[in-house]
Amino acid sequence: MNAIAVNPGRKEVGEVTLPNPPLTRDVEVKFRMLEVGICGTDREICRFDYGSPPDGFEHLVLGHEGLGEVTEVGSEVSKLKKGDLIVPMVRRPCTSPDCLPCRSGRSDFCTTGAFRERGIKEMHGFMTEHVVDEEPYLCKVPAELRDVAVLMEPLSVAEKALEQIWRVQDRLPWLTPEALAKPSGEGKTAVILGAGPIGILGAMAFKIAGFNTVVYSRSKKPNQKAEIVESFGVPYISALETDPEQLAERIGNIDVVYEAIGTAVNSFDVLRVLGMNGICVFTGIPGYPKPHLTFDAELIMRNMVLKNQVAIGTVNASRQAFDWAIRDIGEFMKRWPDAVRAIITDRHPLSNARNLLLGKATGIKDVLQIG
Ligand SMILES: [Zn+2]
Ligand SMILES: [Zn+2]
Missing domain, CATH: 3.40.50.720 (NAD(P)-binding Rossmann-like Domain)
Structure with missing residues (x-):
């Protein structure tokens, strides 16, 4: 499957081919990406200001503002099922037993700096076709919010x-x-x-x-x-x-x-x-x-x-902040649906990603439409 990645060692940005990831653990969920928002963080990673590939990889798949549809769930997944829409969280906790924030589900306050972030720091992101992640980091989105759910992360x-x-x-x-x-x-x-x-x-x-x-x-x-x-x-x-x-x-x-x-x-x-x-x-x-x-x-x-x-x-966000985002965007859509939709300037195919990432930012929120 195709993905958009950055290779900091070679200073390259472009398409790569990756194997379609299988479920490997019972708590995991597989989802197909529907949309991914592009933001200043992605552009800065493409200028090689920061951004680091996962262990064992030369490249980092970009994208942290995702919307996906569940295609497969492990046997211990209890709240999500096939067909559900999800927005994945960005940050994952460090492993230090002494990091009280990470051990309390608040990796947004991690004290060791050894956290990882999808599409930014040591974990592949969402500018690809299929992703596997653990259930606790996936926030279920009501189906009626599909066309604006990509705004949940910002x-x-x-x-x-x-x-x-x-x-x-x-x-x-x-x-x-x-x-x-x-x-x-x-x-x-x-x-x-x-x-x-x-x-x-x-x-x-x-x-x-x-x-x-x-x-x-x-x-x-x-x-x-x-x-x-x-x-x-x-x-x-x-x-x-x-x-x-x-x-x-x-x-x-x-x-x-x-x-x-x-x-x-x-x-x-x-x-x-x-x-x-x-x-x-x-x-x-x-x-x-x-x-x-x-x-x-x-x-x-x-x-x-x-x-x-x-x-x-304040950096990043907690699970609770994502849940509030889902609640509030529902409220925004009741009151101001046209204004919410107008934040999304345009939707583009994955093949346009390189131009959007390296070109001058023009719109408000450009979105890659994948699935
Ligand atoms: Zn962003
Ligand atoms: Zn930590």
């Missing part, structure tokens, strides 16, 4: 960010037990930084969590991303037309900044106007090396102290 980033926000903001001492049990963004303002897939899906997730949400992104209106964002009732504000101070003046106290742009200078610019008791969550990974940046560190530190602020980073 949405899981926002879901983990929200989980972290609720947990960190538990620190606010006046919250009642009732409020802590049912966290909500009601009465709070969130700024979504960036209007790529992680930004747009984040804006949807923050909006249904109750936040007064705005998207703050570079391009001037009119543009397609702004149109999508405003179609579900979230204002889009261009950073070229409104500076961070004007943004804060316009929308009031900024309780949350959700960063989804991956560039430091713009993010720290906005951190400057984070409000009282605010929290900033970073999800993007800036490329490097870059020249040293200058930003007003004194002001940011002063604000962090005087305004009780928090800045945290």
Whole structure:
């Protein structure tokens, strides 16, 4: 069967042929890939910035944003059956007995760094025809979500960010037990930084969590991303037309900044106007090396102290975040089906993958259609 792989040793990207993988253990599930989303991570791996093949291989099969259909299950598989749609998780735990996060099902907090990630680090990804994986890492998707389920993995980033926000903001001492049990963004303002897939899906997730949400992104209106964002009732504000101070003046106290742009200078610019008791969550990974940046560190530190602020980073996602993504995308589809579908710019055959990975990114989310 065909797959799209990167060979870091030879600096090559292209099609490879692999044997069709058999089930080898009772807890395993075999699925045929239907769709795989392409993102900046894949492009960076194709520039050989990072990405490592599994043991014994020269190449790494790409792809971590997958949607598959179960074709075969092992005898100990209890929740999945042939014909089910699944979204596979990306990260797999390390094996260290001392890694409490991995031993507790939270490899997204792995302390050893010896975790593996499908399509990124030491495990083949999903840009291929058939895959075998273990049941606990496969999230069942309702059949009616098939045409947008490929967005589940990028949405899981926002879901983990929200989980972290609720947990960190538990620190606010006046919250009642009732409020802590049912966290909500009601009465709070969130700024979504960036209007790529992680930004747009984040804006949807923050909006249904109750936040007064705005998207703050570079391009001037009119543009397609702004149109999508405003179609579900979230204002889009261009950073070229409104500076961070004007943004804060316009929308009031900024309780949350959700960063989804991956560039430091713009993010720290906005951190400057984070409000009282605010929290900033970073999800993007800036490329490097870059020249040293200058930003007003004194002001940011002063604000962090005087305004009780928090800045945290979040990587990857838990099983729970994937389950929330499935729940929320169902809700998005009830409210804004056209906006969700519009995030997927185009679907392409596997044979187009190399051009998409090496060419300039143009759309919002390009998807490879495999099965
Ligand atoms: Zn991705
Ligand atoms: Zn670990």
